[in-house]
Amino acid sequence: MSAPLDIVRVRSDFPILDLEVKGKPLVYLDNAATAQKPLPVLRAVDDFYLRQNGNIHRGVHYLSQVATDAYDRSRERVARFLGAAGPREVVFVRGATEGINLVAHGLADVWLQEGDEILLTRMEHHANIVPWQMAAQKTGARIVVAGVTPSGELDLEDFHRKLGPRTKVLGLVHASNALGTINPVADLARAARREGAVVLVDGCQSAPHFPVDVASLGCDFFVFSGHKTCGPTGTGVLWGRGEWLDKLPPYQTGGDMIARVSFEEGTTFREPPEKFEAGTPDIAGVIGLGAALDYLENLGAGALAAAERALLDHVTPRLREIPGLTIWGDVENKVPVVSFTLDGVHPHDIGTILDHEGIAVRAGHHCAQPLMKHYGIPGTARASFAFYNTAAEADALVASVGKIAKMFA
Amino acid sequence: MSDLTDLYQEIILDHNKRPRNHREIPACTCSAEGHNPLCGDEVKVFVSMEGETLSDVAFTGQGCAISRASASMMTGKTKGRTKAEARALGAQVRDMLLGPEDAPLEGIGDLVALSGVRQFPARIKCAMLPWHTLEAALDGRGAVTTE
Numbered sequence: 001m002s003a004p005l006d007i008v009r010v011r012s013d014f015p016i017l018d019l020e021v022k023g024k025p026l027v028y029l030d031n032a033a034t035a036q037k038p039l040p041v042l043r044a045v046d047d048f049y050l051r052q053n054g055n056i057h058r059g060v061h062y063l064s065q066v067a068t069d070a071y072d073r074s075r076e077r078v079a080r081f082l083g084a085a086g087p088r089e090v091v092f093v094r095g096a097t098e099g100i101n102l103v104a105h106g107l108a109d110v111w112l113q114e115g116d117e118i119l120l121t122r123m124e125h126h127a128n129i130v131p132w133q134m135a136a137q138k139t140g141a142r143i144v145v146a147g148v149t150p151s152g153e154l155d156l157e158d159f160h161r162k163l164g165p166r167t168k169v170l171g172l173v174h175a176s177n178a179l180g181t182i183n184p185v186a187d188l189a190r191a192a193r194r195e196g197a198v199v200l201v202d203g204c205q206s207a208p209h210f211p212v213d214v215a216s217l218g219c220d221f222f223v224f225s226g227h228k229t230c231g232p233t234g235t236g237v238l239w240g241r242g243e244w245l246d247k248l249p250p251y252q253t254g255g256d257m258i259a260r261v262s263f264e265e266g267t268t269f270r271e272p273p274e275k276f277e278a279g280t281p282d283i284a285g286v287i288g289l290g291a292a293l294d295y296l297e298n299l300g301a302g303a304l305a306a307a308e309r310a311l312l313d314h315v316t317p318r319l320r321e322i323p324g325l326t327i328w329g330d331v332e333n334k335v336p337v338v339s340f341t342l343d344g345v346h347p348h349d350i351g352t353i354l355d356h357e358g359i360a361v362r363a364g365h366h367c368a369q370p371l372m373k374h375y376g377i378p379g380t381a382r383a384s385f386a387f388y389n390t391a392a393e394a395d396a397l398v399a400s401v402g403k404i405a406k407m408f409a
Numbered sequence: 410m411s412d413l414t415d416l417y418q419e420i421i422l423d424h425n426k427r428p429r430n431h432r433e434i435p436a437c438t439c440s441a442e443g444h445n446p447l448c449g450d451e452v453k454v455f456v457s458m459e460g461e462t463l464s465d466v467a468f469t470g471q472g473c474a475i476s477r478a479s480a481s482m483m484t485g486k487t488k489g490r491t492k493a494e495a496r497a498l499g500a501q502v503r504d505m506l507l508g509p510e511d512a513p514l515e516g517i518g519d520l521v522a523l524s525g526v527r528q529f530p531a532r533i534k535c536a537m538l539p540w541h542t543l544e545a546a547l548d549g550r551g552a553v554t555t556e
Contacts, residue, residue: 344426348448348473349417352532356413364449378449378471408422408474 005299005307010388013038013295017388024358027393032177032205032337032384033362035230037292044291045232048284055280057256071283074290075273081293082222082239083213089245091238091273092286096204097127099223099238100171102276103200104131106248107169111198114140116168119197121146121154121183122374123176126367128202132171141168148374152179152329159188167197172219174206178368178382179329180337182206189218198244204228208386209308209335211301220244230296231289234282245272252278299387307387308336315383315394322402324409328380336385339366341377342401345408350381350401357400415525416532417474425474430467430484437465443542445534445555450476454542461491468539475523475532480539482520492547499540506533 011017014036019026028036048070054063056071072087079087093099112118118132122145136143144167146159163170170192175182189199200221203212207224214222221244226235240248250257250269257278259268269275296304315338319325324343342350351363364379365372372379383397434440434455443452450472457465466484479502487495502520504512506527514521526536534555545553 346471346473346477348450348532348535349475352416352529353413364447372449378451407417408426 003300003303005303005387007307007388007390010299011390013040014388015039021358021360022356027357027359027389027396029383029385029389029393029397030360030362031208031386031389032228032366032382034227034233035208035386036388037230037232037288038295040295041230041232041288041291045284045288048287052287053284056283067283070287070290071281074286077290077293078237078239081207081212081297082237083215084239085215085242088271088273089239089242091240091245091276092281093223093236093238093276094234094282095225095227095236096202096223097225097236099221099236100127100200100202101131102238102251103221103223103240103248104135105251107198108135108138109249110247112136112139112141112168115166116141117144117164117166118142118169118171119144119146119159119163119167119192120171121159121173122148123152123154123179123181123368123371124171124173125177125202125204126369128171128173128200129370132169135169145370148371151331152176152181153331154181154183154188156184160191163191163195163197165195167192167195170197170199171202172199173202173204174212174217175203175209175335175337176329176368176371177205177337177384178366178371178380179339180205180334180384181329181331182333182335185217185219193218193220205335205337210305214239226285226289226292229289229292231292232282232285235285235289237289238276240272242272245276248276250275250278252276254278256280304387308385311385311389311391311394312336312338314391315385315398318394318398319401322398322405324405325401328375328377337382338384339380339382340401341380342405342408345404347379347381349408350404353404353407354381354397354400357396359397359400361397416529418522418525420519420522421474421478424478424481428468428477428481430481430488431469432467433469434465434467439546439549441542441545441550442552443470443538443545443554444552445472445476445538447555448473448535450535450538452476452480452539452542454480454539454546456543456546458492461493463487463490463492463495466543472538473532473535475526475535476538479523479536482522483539483543486518486520487543495547496544499544502540503537506536 054067056068075087147155199219201219203224208229222239227233328339347363437455438458440455452470468480
């Protein structure tokens with residue numbers, strides 16, 4: 001079991017946390033939108049540009065080889081992070097959104113047919129909705145939506161009612177970015193695959209918070225965004241089961257994903273994962289992502305989880321005490337995301353006033369408009385914690401929200 | 410440095426809590442819907458006309474305190490005015506928020522409470538939304554968005 005976090009030392013790895021905002025110390029509680037980057041990640045990116053920058057693609061000169069090796073090492077690192085069978089199952093993309101687009105686009109080509117059903121949930125992020133809507137439009141497939149309970153969990157009865165032999169795709173979020181609630185992915189994926197469906201899991205809010213093993217989850221595709229796991233922006237990962245990556249057609253085409261290009265004899269493509277990585281990627285970003293996963297591993301998954309659990313358990317009961325405040329997704333099994341509304345105060349006003357106190361939260365629909373509409377709210381204020389936040393920061397949030405409640409009363 | 414009370418003045422909080430003319434006008438002459446996709450403000454503005462005069466102005470919708478207060482004050486200030494006067498008032502509000510620092514503010518009355526929004530650029534769209542929507546209604550356009 002890993003030692004508990006030395007919070008002072010950890011915070012010193014993130015100089016941005018010492019920033020002052022409007023004369024107040026920054027309290028960064030928007031980690032679900034993007035996480036901060038520790039010095040080892042920034043150094044890895046700098047080092048790349050300072051001493052390793054060459055284009056990958058196995059050129060014959062030194063820098064090209066050094067860059068290629070570093071890029072390949074990151075791929076292996078991500079494969080290990082996810083428990084993948086091998087690095088060939090890891091595709092680097094710009095973010096989870098691009099990963100989902102890649103899969104939806106490909107499945108529309110080779111898998112989906114008229115009358116097929118794509119099962120999604122009402123709590124999905126737009127990135128796991130819109131690409132499927134496009135795929136449905138193209139193929140004549142139908143979107144079916146599994147509902148949510150008032151407490152912010154998936155309505156499992158509804159899910160099983162709507163899952164059936166016509167379901168050809170299941171798009172499922174692992175942990176909701178709007179509510180923090182965690183879905184029983186392994187069970188649901190098993191049920192879906194039994195019906196012959198392909199399962200894609202959105203791991204944007206799970207990968208940063210607890211260990212993910214794609215074999216145990218039993219899904220066919222898994223996406224997460226590197227910039228939410230303390231990696232650079234512009235990086236993300238699509239993990240795909242080998243046989244599915246073989247089946248999917250290329251998404252973007254051009255250089256580096258080809259084996260041979262000919263006007264006369266036709267063009268052939270490389271095997272996965274290169275088949276899905278056309279053009280020069282964000283090499284520095286990918287290397288930074290590898291460094292980020294190393295950083296998280298060094299801290300220890302157990303220590304990270306314990307720190308985040310402590311923050312969630314500290315802030316939740318204190319927020320509950322504020323009159324007129326409702327927590328959405330107020331359940332035990334969740335990641336450290338607290339979405340709340342205050343009677344008579346629009347989330348946008350909460351966000352502005354908190355910002356004035358140096359506190360960064362996200363206010364709005366969180367790219368989950370169908371979920372907000374279902375609950376009949378315009379949006380929420382969302383505080384999302386990371387392992388480098390402190391109980392004092394949680395207290396600052398609670399104090400400010402209490403003041404806001406009084407101000408608008 | 411901007412002070413929060415510049416933005417959330419008493420009068421704004423009052424109009425947010427007890428918005429004036431917060432109702433539909435069932436047999437209105439014209440109406441329009443406004444939407445601010447970035448923060449989710451929605452407003453619908455209803456206008457009854459008698460000749461060139463706005464005999465009744467009302468609004469519905471859900472939005473932040475700034476957009477609600479702006480809409481509420483707008484209905485009060487534009488009711489009984491002519492179309493031209495209502496448009497001119499909208500232009501004055503726009504100048505107050507987006508124009509040069511010393512834009513003339515006579516005749517603006519209570520609306521001067523919105524001047525604090527200027528220091529919070531992210532919220533200017535919220536204050537302007539009801540006014541854009543009113544313009545759309547007077548122009549006979551059904552909907553506006555701030556994107």
